[in-house]
Amino acid sequence: MLDNGNFVLYDSESRIIWQSFDNPTDTLLPGQRLLEREEIVSSASETDYGRGNFRLKMQHDGNLVQYPVNTPDATPYDYYASETNTDGNVSLNLDRDGRLYLLHNDRVTLLNISNGGLPTQGSINFMRLDVGGIFRIYSLSLGDLNLTRRWSSTEDECAPKGICGINxxxxxxxxxxxxxxxxxxxxxxxxxxxxxxxxxxxxxxxxxxxxxxxxxxxxxxxxxxxxxxxxxxxxxxxxxxxxxxxxxxxxxxxxxxxxxxxxxxxxxxxxxxxxxxxxxxxxxxTVPDIGGDSDRKRIIKNEGRMDILIIGIVLMSIGVLTLSISVIFVRQRQKDYMKISKEAGDSFVEGISLQVYTFQHLSEATNGFKEEVGRGASGTVFKGVMQNGLKMVAVKRLEKEFAQGEREFQTELKTIGKMYHRNLVRLLGYCFDGDNKLLVFEYMRNGSLANILFNQEKRPNWEERMDIARDVSRGILYLHQECETQIIHCDINPQNILMDDNWRAKISDFGLAKLLKQDQTNTITGIRGTKGYVAPEWFQKQPITVKVDVYSFGVMLLEIICCRKCVDSSKNEKRQFLRNGFTTVMQQGRLGVWWGMKRWMRVKWRGWQR
Incomplete structure (x- = not known):
């Protein structure tokens, strides 16, 4: 047992094989750290030190967050968050004087959670996640073992979610x-x-x-x-x-x-x-026990039977009327379904549950498809308003010739109809009315990444661009590894990255997507995608894998770093293609020097842009 409270086990060579500082429970001592992806859990009660109801986690995205136990690491469940989004490598630290802080890359103080400055002579300061779900800093006097509360993450003891249990x-x-x-x-x-x-x-x-x-x-x-x-x-x-x-x-x-x-x-x-x-x-x-003579009981009993008879007749009449209306409604729906089935095939929406709209409804919502907000690989997107003006949507209308349009329509439905991820644009519904094929998406108010990345006035700063890159990479990871069916997007580019109200990047336009069967790692298909972002294996007629998306993401990442298009015809022939400059410095072994100079210039002059 070391003087700092760390309990250490050594082997015969005096090497540490286990230490309590690497296995925190509900307490942090001075010098102890809570590293990325680690968490501490409250005790079950003041006398039971088993696993309790609350946890404090140092997340991989740089946030220190509190949740109830047995919940996902997601916003709807948190009740405290440090709001320190970074690229990771953040740890929670406690000094001897009671200062609790987040340290980034073991060098930079990201956030001072508590001020510190508590006396250390004759006492020990420590942090504990209490039974009630609030983490606090205490000072323990070594003389009389008196415990004093010095700081709390919140004074609202009802703030922890689930403190009172169910109902x-x-x-x-x-x-x-x-x-x-x-x-x-x-x-x-x-x-x-x-x-x-x-x-x-x-x-x-x-x-x-x-x-x-x-x-x-x-x-x-x-x-x-x-x-x-x-x-x-x-x-x-x-x-x-x-x-x-x-x-x-x-x-x-x-x-x-x-x-x-x-x-x-x-x-x-x-x-x-x-x-x-x-x-x-x-x-x-509402019906109390009835006392009194037998005649009164008999009268009440007979009245009850009459009421039951009347209610039964009324309910039977309502039931017959309801059944008749239901039969008529079901038959009409069957006719409509058969009509759709004949035109579209019976299986193209199998297994998904989306809102079905009529063409007239979507035409009215978009005011006759007047306000165009973008174009994708498979159609034009219009702004629409629904629910009496309370909800804005994006309506994508496939405009290509029938066979290709139908194939892309079915692909987009099957691909994103079952998916939900915060970095993918959400599909809300569809319309399939003869040659009119439309998809209804959540509306992305801030437009595409291309609109802000290549616009000098809207251009995001370095940290914002890195957040965008992380958002896109999370979406691609979900498509490639976390979906039930592995999906190759085939058209990753800034035009297909949309920004929501919170400037979170989301991947859109799955009209060219390719679905792989289970245990399938590659496929043969014709060239898809946008010029400048297409991987070399397309042209070499090699089997296509998820790496084509990784290549496109790499090209887009260069654009995010340099804030210029990968192909810029306005520049001279030598500088027209963005990747040429990177290829040259890589061949000469100067990429590390080049990157270091870029970072030094960015720090020296914050206003510098490529």
Missing amino acids: AFCILIDSAPECQCLPGFVFVQSVCSRNFSVQGCSKTDNRLRYDMRTVENTVWEDSSYEILQMMMNEEECSKACLDDCNCEAAFYKDGQCKKQRLLLRYGRRSLEDSNVAALIRFGTN
Whole structure:
């Protein structure tokens, strides 16, 4: 046991074979580091040092983030983040004086989390992730072993997600957290359980009546299965939930009603979202036990039977009417389906679930396809507005001759209809109406990478360009390695990289994509892609692999670094092709010197651009 608190095991040659500093639990001591991809986990309780409910992770992207345990490393689950995005190699460090900070590349202080400056004489400072999910810095007096809290990551003890468990929410009473169950639930062995049995899904059962109870100003994990827009008030949202057998709760805010199923997680009272209401389905007994003489019982019993008879007749009539309408509707849908099947084939949308639009609907949404926002390898993209002006979309209209257009249409549907990744443009729906083939995508407000990269006024700085490169590489990695079906995009270039509202880069235009079968690593196909980005194996008629995308990405990476096009006809013949300059310095062995000079010039003059 070393003086700094590190417990070390040595072998017979005095070499370290294990040390506690490399295996942190819930605490960091001075000199101990939390390295990239490592995490610490809170204890189960103050007396149980097993694995608890919260974790603090040093992510590979440079962010220090807190999550509940057993959740993905994703934004919807975090409740603390340092917001220090970098290219990685960041560690969390603690000094003897209590200064907690993030260090980049073992040299540069990226962020001072706590100020430090705590006295060290006769005491030890350490950081701990507490049972309640908040990490704090404590000072332990070595004389009387008195423990003093010196700093906290937050003073809101309800901030950690999941502190109160399932179907419960956290409120602060005199700055102390208190857990309360949802209406209709009670604590049973520290777990919120229903205090009534669910007998059916109608508003009124044999002895149970349902209504909705409101829990004001609370926020929860949103796992809605249906979202209703343009709701006038909470009463409309409550009625919509009561009429739905699957709905057990709903969240209402600003005219939007989100239907939920139980169990609800991560609930807490929030004054920031003071106009949010959680509506909970609640059951109450309404038919009490009846006493008195037998005649009164008989009268009530007969009245009950008559009510049942009347209700039965009404329900039967409604059922017959509903069945008739359903038969007519189903037959009409079958006719429409058969019409589509004859024109398009039965299997081209097999296995995907997308919104189907009519050509007239999309024509109205795009105002007659007037506002063109871009062109891809397989069609023209127009700006559209849906949901009464609340949602903007991008509508891609395939304009090539029928056979090729249909093939590309089916390719794009099959390729991205099943995919979802934050660095891929999301497909929302489609239209297949004879020769009219259209795809509906999420709208990317900031245009393409080419629009900003080759524009002197919009040109991003070095850090922003590196973020863009990382975003594109993550999208390509997903296509090549993480999809169920390996996909070769075949046309990676700045025109097909779009920027969302947060300036995150996303890959688009899968009209030329090539899908590989399972266990297939290459394929033979004709030349695809854009001039300047096409890999040499296309021209050599060699089998095509995912490396053609890597080549195109490499060309685009040179463009991102230098902020100029890979082929620029305005320059002289020697400088017309961007890769020629890199080829020359590589052949002469000067690439490292050239790159070092570029970095030195960038630091020396921040305004310098290629």
